[in-house]
Amino acid sequence: MRWSSLFIPTLRDAPADADAVSHALLVKGGFIRQLHAGHYSMLPLGWKVHQKVAAIVRDEINAIGGQEFLLPTMHPATIWQQSGRWDKMGEIMFRLTDRRNNEMALGITHEEIFASVASELTSYKELPQLWYHIQTKFRDEARPKAGLLRVREFHMKDSYSFDIDDEGLDRQFESHREAYIKIFERLGLPAFGVQASSGAMGGSSSVEFMVPCSAGEDEVIVCPSCDYAANIEKATSKLEPVVDEAGLDAPERFATPGIRTIAALEEAGAPATRQIKTMVMVADGEVVLALVRGDHQLNTQKFIDATGTIELRPATPEEAKANLGATPGSLGAVGVDSLRIVADSALQGRTDMTTGANEDDWHYRGVSVERDINVDQWTDLREVSAGEACFNCSTTLEQIRCVEAGHIFKLGTEYSEAFGVSVSDSDGKQRPVVMGSYGIGIGRNMATVAETHYDDKGILWPVSIAPYEAVVTVLKLDAETLAAAESLYEALRSRGVDVLLDDRDARAGVKFADAELIGIPYRITVGPRGLADGEVELAVRATGEDKRLGVDVAAETVADAIIAER
């Protein structure tokens, strides 16, 4: 292609409201433009990169036996009601009605739709199956942000596996894990797998692929010594043992005038490790108490996962007062029978603890948790923090901010049962098919590459997804220089290189700056100065390497380098 005839609207200044690096560079480089919050137009350059990312994903999923589909993005409400997720999904799903007043939704994911197609499977002999599509998803995110990193409309590759048993699911899950690792390698992304919460997808377990990146939104706990890595929504750690005194025969009220915080109570003589923190939560409309140790933080996703809650929020001080009789700072669970109580495992067996007495300015001491509090559910609720000891090997854990680049789920039979996806096994008995689902966002991965591959001049795309693999920069538009450049351009094209000819009537500095900004990995500069010696110049974007090549060998050399790097 000739740059002079292309639409590549590069900007001198990035828009002021583009905060994330990838957002600024993708806009500045003429890859994307925002339509409105969370919705971006892919310009020709951006769409080329997007398609190259999609091609890599497609290639690797095909390699493990995936069959490509294309399913609708607009769904009838009924199919979502059938799985129970019409209500469960809440506000994340865009909903609309058609002219006959039928309720519809825009697809946020496709378990339901693929499962409904899969109901035509009838025999174990047809299994395993691996189906996928690369298609638009709509999610009404509360806060789209950071350019392409979190949007409301995006393309996702989602695949779905169907097996006769758990062993089959395990194999498909494992082959996806390996395919994802290859995809991230080809994209140049340093992704690693972590244990994750399955959230609204359900299922028994899931692995997220994370890329360390300050623009990300997930906190990951990793052990630098063993292979433990988990999303903070799932992570656990080893706690220092706490030795309790026997305490009192019964809790004892004591006055704590003006004391409203853990820290203040600590100064009054009760170490945070010996306090019970009582949080009033509203879980799907029901007021529930969540208890953690005074120095611990509640992780709300853990609470949601453990209790099956869909919508969770902290209660207002008024709600706390109405249900417990005191305002936050003096709340406790001792003697509470009317509310469901969920407590963190770290409180199990603890004695001689201090907690609020449900009367402002009063606390209890000498509380034995299991004796004095009517706990309905013991579970892991506390959020791990960096500096704690690894559960496996006791090494000090680290916390890393990451972008979630992919997520794979073992679903089990939840959806196959809802949609009647069952087959006859070898004994002629009907068995529900075991499903898995596997997602990877195309645009987010594109942005994550930009987020992790750039310098002060622009993006450093890897050859695998660069909008063009090479650019031939013509420095002077006289007949001789242009002819030399064009023959080089044609020679590269004939070797299958995705090459751009910069034939614009612009100054050298402008052409160099643009090529660097949009991140073309190889630049061949053709100018009269070099041609006088029978040479052109090769500039390698990623390494900064700059060298002269004979005109006769230049195309060959560059094509070989590119093909080797793909």
Place this chain on the structure above:
RNA sequence: CGGGCUGUGGCGCAGCUUGGUUAGCGCGCUUGACUGGGGGUCAAGAUGUCGGGAGUUCGAAUCUCCCCAGCCCGACCA
């Protein structure tokens, strides 16, 4: 949803406090000339519902009210 900030040519901004000619500047764009290996110089131009609506006023980018949009933090989110 809570908090903060911002809306002025394609992009980046000034002007608003204290209302007053044709609303400025830089970049970019057009034409011409000189130039031509890292965003060149000079000259001449074009491009604006000042986010929208209502109000106050002789007069509103500027003051008041309502609304909308975008960004950031938090909540939330597969």
